[in-house]
Amino acid sequence: MPHSINLQKWSVAIIMLLTISCKKQPKSILFYTEETTKNSCFYGLNKLKNQLKKTKINLIETQQKNDAQLVINLNENIVKNDGYIINKTGTQTILTANNNRGIIYGLQDISEQITPNNNWKNITTKQTKSHYNFRAIKFNLPWFSYRKGKNLSLHYETCRDLKFWESFLDMMVENKFNVLSLWSLHPYIYMVQPKNFLNASPFTNKEFKEWQAFWKALFKMAKQRGIETYIVNWNIFVSEEFAQAYGAAEYSKDSGFWGEGETNESIEKYTKEIVTQTINEYPNLTGIGITLGERMGGMTSQMRKDWINRTIIAGIKEANREAKLFYRAPLSAGLSSEGTVSKSTEILTREALENIGLKNDVHLGFKFNWSHGHSSPKLSIVHGGILTDTYWKPKPKNYKGIYTVRNEDFFALRWAQPDFIRAFIGNNSQEYIDGTIIGSETYIPAKDYITKNEHRTWNYAFERQWLFYKTWGNLLYNKTTPDTYFENALKKKFSITETNKLLKAWKQASMNANRFASFHQGTWDATIYTEGFTTVGGKFIDINKFINHPVLDSSYVNIKDFVAGNYTKAHITPLKLAETTERESNEAINTAKFLKEKHPENKRLQIELNDIEAWGYFGLYFASKIRGGVALENYRTNNDKEQQKKAIQFLEFGLKQWWHYTNTLNRFNVDTMPHQFNPKFSFSELLNDVQNDILIAKE
Numbered sequence: 236m237p238h239s240i241n242l243q244k245w246s247v248a249i250i251m252l253l254t255i256s257c258k259k260q261p262k263s264i265l266f267y268t269e270e271t272t273k274n275s276c277f278y279g280l281n282k283l284k285n286q287l288k289k290t291k292i293n294l295i296e297t298q299q300k301n302d303a304q305l306v307i308n309l310n311e312n313i314v315k316n317d318g319y320i321i322n323k324t325g326t327q328t329i330l331t332a333n334n335n336r337g338i339i340y341g342l343q344d345i346s347e348q349i350t351p352n353n354n355w356k357n358i359t360t361k362q363t364k365s366h367y368n369f370r371a372i373k374f375n376l377p378w379f380s381y382r383k384g385k386n387l388s389l390h391y392e393t394c395r396d397l398k399f400w401e402s403f404l405d406m407m408v409e410n411k412f413n414v415l416s417l418w419s420l421h422p423y424i425y426m427v428q429p430k431n432f433l434n435a436s437p438f439t440n441k442e443f444k445e446w447q448a449f450w451k452a453l454f455k456m457a458k459q460r461g462i463e464t465y466i467v468n469w470n471i472f473v474s475e476e477f478a479q480a481y482g483a484a485e486y487s488k489d490s491g492f493w494g495e496g497e498t499n500e501s502i503e504k505y506t507k508e509i510v511t512q513t514i515n516e517y518p519n520l521t522g523i524g525i526t527l528g529e530r531m532g533g534m535t536s537q538m539r540k541d542w543i544n545r546t547i548i549a550g551i552k553e554a555n556r557e558a559k560l561f562y563r564a565p566l567s568a569g570l571s572s573e574g575t576v577s578k579s580t581e582i583l584t585r586e587a588l589e590n591i592g593l594k595n596d597v598h599l600g601f602k603f604n605w606s607h608g609h610s611s612p613k614l615s616i617v618h619g620g621i622l623t624d625t626y627w628k629p630k631p632k633n634y635k636g637i638y639t640v641r642n643e644d645f646f647a648l649r650w651a652q653p654d655f656i657r658a659f660i661g662n663n664s665q666e667y668i669d670g671t672i673i674g675s676e677t678y679i680p681a682k683d684y685i686t687k688n689e690h691r692t693w694n695y696a697f698e699r700q701w702l703f704y705k706t707w708g709n710l711l712y713n714k715t716t717p718d719t720y721f722e723n724a725l726k727k728k729f730s731i732t733e734t735n736k737l738l739k740a741w742k743q744a745s746m747n748a749n750r751f752a753s754f755h756q757g758t759w760d761a762t763i764y765t766e767g768f769t770t771v772g773g774k775f776i777d778i779n780k781f782i783n784h785p786v787l788d789s790s791y792v793n794i795k796d797f798v799a800g801n802y803t804k805a806h807i808t809p810l811k812l813a814e815t816t817e818r819e820s821n822e823a824i825n826t827a828k829f830l831k832e833k834h835p836e837n838k839r840l841q842i843e844l845n846d847i848e849a850w851g852y853f854g855l856y857f858a859s860k861i862r863g864g865v866a867l868e869n870y871r872t873n874n875d876k877e878q879q880k881k882a883i884q885f886l887e888f889g890l891k892q893w894w895h896y897t898n899t900l901n902r903f904n905v906d907t908m909p910h911q912f913n914p915k916f917s918f919s920e921l922l923n924d925v926q927n928d929i930l931i932a933k934e
Contacts, residue, residue, distance in 0.1 A: 262291070262293070263294075263295050264287065264294050264355060265303045265304055265305070266280070266294060266297070266303055266304070266305035267297050267299070267302075268296075268307040268308070268309075269308075272308070274335070275309055275339075276338055276342070277459060278408070278461075279338055279341070279342030279343065280294065280342060282342065282343065283342050283345065283346050286350070304326060304327060305328050305330065306327055306328070306329045307330050307342075308329065308330065308331040308332075309332065309334075309338065310331050310332070310333065311333055313331065313332070315333045315334065316368060317333075317336045317364070317411075317712070318333070318362070318364030319332040319337040319340055319341035319361075320332070320361070321344065321360055321361045321362070322360055323358065328345070328358050330345065334461070335461045336413055336461030339461050343408070344361065363713060365411075365713070366660065366711065366712060366714045367664075367671060369413070369414055369598060369635075370412050370413050370670055370671065370708060371414035371415070371670065371671065371673070372407065372415055372416065372673060372674050373418060373672045373673065373674025373675070373676075375387070375674070376418060376422065376679075377389075377679060377681075378419060378425060379420045379422065379424070379472075380420065381418065381419070381420055381492060382492075382676065382677060382911055384909060384911050384914060386678065386679075386684075386909040386910055386911055386914075387911075389682055389909070393682040394681050395449065397449065397452050397456070399681060399695060400453050401456060402694065402695060402698075403695070403697060404456055404457055404462060405460070406697060406698075407704075407708070408460045409705075410704050410705050410707070410708025411708050411709055411711070411712035411713075412462070412708045413461060413462055413463060414462065414464075414521075414670075415462055415464050416465045416561065416672060416674075417465065417466055417467065418467045418468070419467075420492060421472040421473065421474060421487070423510070423513055424436065424437065424474040424476075424477075424509075425446050426447070426513050426516070427512040427513050428443055429505060431504070431505075431508055432477060432481070432501075432505050432508070434476060434477070434480035434481070435480065435481075435505065436476060437476045447516075454517055455519050458519045463521035464520050465522045465524045465561050466522075466523060467524030467561060468524070468525065469526045470526060470527065470528060470530055470542070470543070470547075471484065471496035471497060471506075471531060472492075472530060473487050474487065477505060481505075483497055483501055483502050484496075484497045492529040492530060494530065495530075495534075496532060496533065498534075498542060503542070506546040506550065507547070507550040510523060510546070510551060511551075511554045514551065514558045515554055518556065520558070521559055522558050522559030522560060522561060523547065523558055523559075523560055523561070524561035524562075525543060525547050527540070527563065527565040527566060527567075528566045528567075528572070531567075531572070532570065533570055535570065536583050540583060540584070540587045543587075548560075548591060557595060559595045559598070560593055560595070560597045561598045561600055561637070562598065562599050562600065563599075563600040564600060564601050564626075566618050567619065568619065574605070574618045574620070574758070574759065575619045575620065576619040578623050578625055581622065581625035584599075585631070588631070588633065589633060591633070596633050596634055596635060597633060597634040598634070598636075598670075599626065599635065600636075600637045600672070601638055602638075603617070603638040603640045603641070603671075604616055604617075604757075604787060605617065605618055605641075605757065605758045605759065606641045606757060606759050606760045606762070607641065607758075607762075607763060607765075607787070608638075608640030609644050609645070609765075610644075610749060610757065610787050610788065611752075611787055612655055612661075612663075613658075613662045614638075614663065615787050616758070626667075630667065631667060635667055635668065635669035636667050637669060637671065638663060638668065638671050639674075640672065640673045641674065641676060642678070643678075643757075643760045644748055644752055644757075644763065644764065644765035644766065645748050645765055646685065647766060647904055647908070648766050648846050648849060648850055648853075648900070649700055649702065649703065649843060649846040650700070650748055651703055651705075651706050651742070651745055652706070652742050652745035652749065653706045653716075653721060653742070655745070656706055656707055656711075657714065660710060660711070660714045661714075664714075677760055677912075678911075680695070680696040680700065682695070682696060683695060683696040684908060684909070685699070685904050685908055686699065686842075686905075687904060690838075690842060690903045692838070702741070705721065705724055706721060709721075718735075718738055721738055722734035722735055725738060728839070729834075731837070733830060736830070739826070740822070743820070743823040743851075744820070744823040744847040744848075747850050747851075747857060748850070750815075751763075751857055752787065753786065753790075754788070754791050754809075754812060755786070755787070756786055757787065760911070760912075761773075763776070766853065767913075767916065767921070768856075768921065769913070769921075772912065773910070773913030773916065775927075777924065777927065777928055778863065778864055778886070778928040778932065779931060781794070781860060781864050782795055782864045782867065783795050790805075791807050792807070792808060794861070794868055797809050798868040798869055799872070809865055812861060813858040813859075813862050816857055817854070817858040820850075820851040820852070820855050823847050823850065824848050824851035827847040827848040827851065831844050831845075842903050845903055849896055849899040849900050852893075852895040852896035852899060853892075853896050855889075855895075856893045856896060859886065859888045860885075860886070860889050863883075863885035863928070863932065866878045866879070866881040866882035866885060867879070867931075870882060879932065879933075883929060883932045883933060886928045889925065889928070890925050893921070897919050897922065900918050901918070906919055
C-alpha cells in the first residue's frame with residue numbers, strides 16, 4: 236500500500252511537470268504546400284513565421300496535408316489578377332492564388348487578421364482581387380540622373396546600399412505595389428559592358444562586377460517579393476566614354492537632357508546591343524521603359540518612332556527571352572523638346588503600338604495632369620496638353636494606358652488623403668487604363684535630408700511618408716479599402732485610440748495641397764512647388780501672378796475671371812474655396828493641437844501631428860491670399876478704396892499664418908534644404924516675399 240501511494244504521488248508529480256513543461260513549449264501551426272509552390276511561398280511564409288515567433292508560435296511545414304492548419308495552393312486556373320481566396324474547412328485555413336504575388340498578399344492578410352491577439356481562430360473567409368494590375372513606383376536614380384543638384388546626388392551611397400532596397404521593397408510588398416520602375420538618362424552603362432563597344436564603359440572589371448552584383452541582387456530581391464522591375468531611360472544618350480571614343484552625342488558629357496538628339500549608325504548599333512545584352516544578362520529584370528523625349532529634338536514624330544523601332548524595340552526582340560515594354564507617349568508632337576500634343580502624333584503612335592510585334596501587351600504611359608498629379612482627381616491635361624480619344628477608340632487590342640501621378644509638390648510635409656485617391660480611381664478606371672505610377676522627378680525618397688538629426692528615429696526618407704505609400708498602394712490594389720484599415724495602421728504605429736480624429740485631420744490638412752494645385756495650374760516640374768508656394772526659378776508666387784494665373788481644374792474659376800463675372804453657378808468660386816479651406820484647416824490645426832497635448836510623450840506622433848498643423852497654417856495662408864486677391868482685384872477694377880483696405884488686412888493676416896507655417900515646419904526640420912530649383916531653399920526666407928504682397932496691395 237505505501238508503495239502504491241508513493242507511486243501515485245510520483246505519477247501526479249510527473250503529470251504536473253509535463254503540464255508545466257508543455258506550457259513552456261511554444262505552440263505550432265502546421266502548414267502544407269506542394270513542392271512546386273514552395274518558391275512562391277518563400278517570402279510570405281518567412282514574414283508570417285517572424286510575426287508568429289514574437290509570441291512563441293512556430294510555423295512548421297508538414298508533409299501530411301490532412302494534418303495542416305494552413306494549406307497553400309497555387310492554382311493557375313483562377314483569375315490572374317494578384318488576388319487570393321481564403322477559405323476555412325473544418326480546422327484548416329486554405330489559401331489559394333494564381334501567382335506568387337497572390338500567395339504573398341494572402342499570407343500578409345492572414346498575418347494582419349491574427350495580429351490583434353495572435354489567435355489563429357480570428358481568420359475569416361475572404362476573396363479579393365486587384366483593381367489595377369499595374370501598381371508602380373517611379374524611382375529616379377541618382378546616377379546619370381535626369382536633373383542635377385545636391386537634392387539628387389546626396390542619395391548616391393544610400394541607393395547603392397542593398398539594405399536600403401530591401402527595406403524599400405518590403406514597404407512595397409506591405410502596400411501591394413507590384414512594379415518598381417528605375418529611371419535614369421542612361422542606366423545601361425551601369426549594367427553591361429557592351430561587347431562591340433569596349434571603350435564605352437567607364438568602369439574597371441572590378442568596379443563593373445560590383446555594379447553587376449548590385450543589380451542582380453536588387454532584381455532577385457524584387458522577384459522574391461513578387462515585384463516586377465523596369466529600367467526606364469530618356470533618348471538619345473550614350474556614356475561620356477562612348478562620346479569621347481566614338482565622337483558622337485557629346486552632349487552626354489554633361490547629361491544635358493534638353494535639345495536635339497544625334498543619330499548615326501554607331502549610336503543605333505550601340506543602343507540596340509546594350510538593350511539586348513541587359514535583358515540577356517539580367518533574367519530577373521522584367522522589362523524596359525522608353526521615353527520619346529527630350530534629346531530627340533529636331534526629329535519629327537515619325538523619325539522618333541522609327542529610331543525607337545530600330546534600336547530599343549529591335550534590341551528587345553533579339554534578346555533570348557521575353558521582356559515587357561513600358562512605352563511613354565511622345566512628349567512632343569513637333570520638332571522641339573517642349574511638351575506638345577497633336578492628333579496626328581496620336582494616330583502615328585497608335586499605329587506603332589498596334590504593329591509593334593511583341594508577345595506581351597505594351598503599357599502606354601501618360602503624365603496625369605502633367606507634373607502635378609496631386610492636384611485634381613480628374614484628368615485635365617497630360618504632358619503637352621489635352622488628349623483626344625484616338626488612343627482609346629476603337630478599343631486597343633495590345634496595349635493599355637498607365638497614368639503617372641507625379642509629385643513635385645510636397646517633400647517636407649507628409650501627405651495622406653485616401654478620399655482623393657478614391658476619387659482618382661473613380662474617375663480613371665476605364666477598361667483601357669491598367670494602372671498607375673506614383674513618384675517624383677525632383678525628389679528621391681532615399682536619404683532623409685529634411686528632418687533634423689536629433690528628431691529622426693527612422694532610417695530612410697520614404698519612411699517619413701509611410702502613410703502616403705500605404706494609402707496609395709492599398710487603394711490601387713483594392714479600391715474599397717475602408718478608412719478603418721488606415722486607422723488600424725495609425726493605432727499600430729502610435730498606440731493611440733483617437734485614430735478616427737487623426738485620419739480625418741490628416742485628410743483635411745492634405746487637401747490643401749490638392750486644392751492649391753487644382754486652383755493654380757502647373758505644367759512642367761518647376762511651374763509650381765506647392766508647399767513652397769513658388770514657381771519657375773524658385774520664385775515666390777506673388778499676389779499679381781496669383782490673381783491672373785489660370786486654374787487647372789475647370790470646376791474652379793480664377794480670381795480675375797471671378798471678379799469680372801466670367802463664371803457660372805456650377806463653378807467653385809475663389810471665396811467658396813477660401814471658406815472651405817479655412818474651415819477645414821482650422822479643424823485640422825485644432826485636432827493636431829489636441830492630440831499633441833494628450834500624448835506629449837509620443838515623440839513620433841508629435842512629429843507627424845506637426846505636419847498636420849503646418850498644412851493647416853498653409854491652408855489659412857492660402858485662404859487669406861485668395862480673399863486678399865479678390866479684394867485687390869475688386870479695388871483695381873472698381874477703384875473701391877474699402878476693397879484695398881480689405882486686401883491689405885487679408886494679406887497681413889496671411890503674413891501671420893506664413894510665420895506660423897514656417898515656425899511649425901522648422902520645429903523638426905532643417906531651415907535650409909536643397910531643392911531642385913533652389914539649392915538653398917528656406918521657408919523662412921520667403922517671409923520677405925509674403926510681406927511684399929502687402930506692399931503691392933498698398934501701391
